[in-house]
Amino acid sequence: MFARGTVSRSLLREASASASFKRFASTKAFGGQSLRETLKEVIPAKQEQLKKLKAEHSQTVVGDIKVENIIGGMRGLKSMLWEASVLDPNEGIRFHGLSIPDCQKVLPPAPNGKEIIAESMLWLLLTGQVPTPEQTRQLSAELAEKGNLPKSVEDLVDSLPQSLHPMTQLGIGVSALNHDSQFQAAYEKGMKKSEYWTHTLEDCLTLIAKLPALAARIYRNVYKPGTALPALDKDLDLVGNYTQLLGYGDNHNLTEYLRLYIALHGDHEGGNASAHTAHLVGSTLSDPFLAYSAALFALAGPLHGLANQEVLRWQLAMQKEIGDNITHENIKEYLWKTLNSGQVVPGYGHGVLRNPDPRFIALQEFCQTRPELKESPIIQLVNKTFEVAPDVLKEHGKTKNPYPNVDATSGCVLYHYGLTEFKYYTVIFGVSRALGALTQLVWARALGLPLERPKSVSMDVLEKLVKA
Numbered sequence: 357m358f359a360r361g362t363v364s365r366s367l368l369r370e371a372s373a374s375a376s377f378k379r380f381a382s383t384k385a386f387g388g389q390s391l392r393e394t395l396k397e398v399i400p401a402k403q404e405q406l407k408k409l410k411a412e413h414s415q416t417v418v419g420d421i422k423v424e425n426i427i428g429g430m431r432g433l434k435s436m437l438w439e440a441s442v443l444d445p446n447e448g449i450r451f452h453g454l455s456i457p458d459c460q461k462v463l464p465p466a467p468n469g470k471e472i473i474a475e476s477m478l479w480l481l482l483t484g485q486v487p488t489p490e491q492t493r494q495l496s497a498e499l500a501e502k503g504n505l506p507k508s509v510e511d512l513v514d515s516l517p518q519s520l521h522p523m524t525q526l527g528i529g530v531s532a533l534n535h536d537s538q539f540q541a542a543y544e545k546g547m548k549k550s551e552y553w554t555h556t557l558e559d560c561l562t563l564i565a566k567l568p569a570l571a572a573r574i575y576r577n578v579y580k581p582g583t584a585l586p587a588l589d590k591d592l593d594l595v596g597n598y599t600q601l602l603g604y605g606d607n608h609n610l611t612e613y614l615r616l617y618i619a620l621h622g623d624h625e626g627g628n629a630s631a632h633t634a635h636l637v638g639s640t641l642s643d644p645f646l647a648y649s650a651a652l653f654a655l656a657g658p659l660h661g662l663a664n665q666e667v668l669r670w671q672l673a674m675q676k677e678i679g680d681n682i683t684h685e686n687i688k689e690y691l692w693k694t695l696n697s698g699q700v701v702p703g704y705g706h707g708v709l710r711n712p713d714p715r716f717i718a719l720q721e722f723c724q725t726r727p728e729l730k731e732s733p734i735i736q737l738v739n740k741t742f743e744v745a746p747d748v749l750k751e752h753g754k755t756k757n758p759y760p761n762v763d764a765t766s767g768c769v770l771y772h773y774g775l776t777e778f779k780y781y782t783v784i785f786g787v788s789r790a791l792g793a794l795t796q797l798v799w800a801r802a803l804g805l806p807l808e809r810p811k812s813v814s815m816d817v818l819e820k821l822v823k824a
């Protein structure tokens with residue numbers, strides 16, 4: 357299915373059986389093809405696959421629509437194409453067939469690091485292939501080259517009130533970058549449909565490249581006004597530059613954590629609110645900057661990305677109330693207090709997952725390898741909460757998934773490392789989610805996917821349908 361020099365899906369799956377990993381790792385060096393060349397090679401096979409599906413199976417039934425799907429936020433309804441990742445309720449996310457541990461084994465890290473970096477994850481998401489270290493470096497260099505913000509966007513962001521939520525500022529900044537959209541300019545000139553994806557790809561790479569400078573500028577304006585932003589370092593990876601710009605560049609452990617965080621949050625199949633928003637808005641052929649700014653506003657809701665800020669707020673309030681005597685009994689009591697006051701337990705539950713989120717596990721494992729995190733009071737509280745919360749939520753009896761999602765720990769590690777401004781945390785998520793949402797935009801244009809326009813019904817119509 358994949359072009360020459362690629363790793364097939366089945367081989368990627370096999371990769372999770374660790375015995376085959378050495379073989380797999382040695383087959384991943386495919387020379388120095390660029391990202392664009394690689395995509396040009398893999399796209400025709402996917403176009404063919406879609407053409408065949410349409411021709412042979414357009415009328416094949418693959419599921420039922422129940423009333424609960426219509427009134428229940430479309431949970432479980434298979435109704436959109438998404439190429440880069442698939443979420444299994446029990447196993448969690450796989451990126452082109454690779455689980456998180458698989459990715460940790462095969463995706464190249466930064467030269468001075470061990471964790472997955474944004475570039476290697478982006479390459480995998482876009483192409484279905486594991487990049488070589490050289491390909492990863494090539495992409496890092498390109499992103500660093502393109503990373504500066506235009507003056508107009510700098511001025512716009514600098515003019516925003518300090519009190520405006522950082523996520524609102526990020527959405528505004530991203531949408532304003534569409535001033536220079538290559539896709540929009542080419543569309544105005546009348547480009548052919550077959551050229552959509554190439555211009556989309558250029559905009560997507562430009563946007564991903566500029567996100568660290570934009571996100572860091574917002575951080576500095578809001579929390580460290582008057583401090584100077586360093587220049588982008590052409591030898592650093594995207595996240596290496598991001599931590600430098602934030603002012604935490606000399607904290608290697610935080611940089612490594614952010615590399616892992618940003619790679620892991622990159623994609624979570626298509627139905628989550630931010631990815632789906634990018635897909636919906638992008639389906640109108642609005643440019644990647646507009647589509648992704650819309651996605652950011654979905655991410656900014658407390659049931660979605662903003663939960664990572666809410667978790668920290670909630671854990672700190674718990675810490676304050678319990679004091680030093682942190683026992684299972686005390687945590688249990690606090691959980692019941694939260695639930696009995698009609699609030700959700702942030703960081704727990706999920707629209708699809710029915711087991712602990714493997715992203716949560718991966719971040720917890722990161723904490724276990726760092727003595728400073730193992731001993732951190734906030735991380736210990738997260739761990740103790742995990743020991744108690746599932747049983748309390750089961751007893752409460754409402755949530756279909758009593759286990760932690762990624763937000764249950766992600767912000768707490770940042771807090772430990774001194775990045776304590778929790779209203780900023782979802783911005784970091786926003787830097788990450790671009791990897792998957794923009795990947796799909798490229799694929800949607802390469803495959804010529806249509807305008808998204810589901811049918812809605814009123815309750816009266818639904819009643820008639822039910823009776824019929």
Ligand SMILES: CC(=O)SCCNC(=O)CCNC(=O)[C@H](O)C(C)(C)COP(=O)(O)OP(=O)(O)OC[C@H]1O[C@@H](n2cnc3c(N)ncnc32)[C@H](O)[C@@H]1OP(=O)(O)O
Nearest residue numbers: 659660661663700701702703704705706707754755756761
């Ligand atoms: C990166 C991410 O976006 S991961 C998700 C981050 N969000 C959070 O952590 C917020 C807390 N969790 C939640 O609110 C939910 O679990 C969601 C939004 C993530 C998923 O929602 P759903 O798919 O509707 O969950 P589910 O079907 O299990 O909900 C059934 C009931 O359990 C409740 N429930 C779900 N999770 C929780 C929770 N963590 N605490 C308390 N109650 C919960 C729901 O509010 C719902 O109650 P209702 O019947 O009174 O409306």
Ligand SMILES: O=C([O-])CC(=O)C(=O)O
Nearest residue numbers: 624627628629707708761
């Ligand atoms: O999948 C979802 O609905 C929410 C989520 O975990 C994500 O978007 O990362």
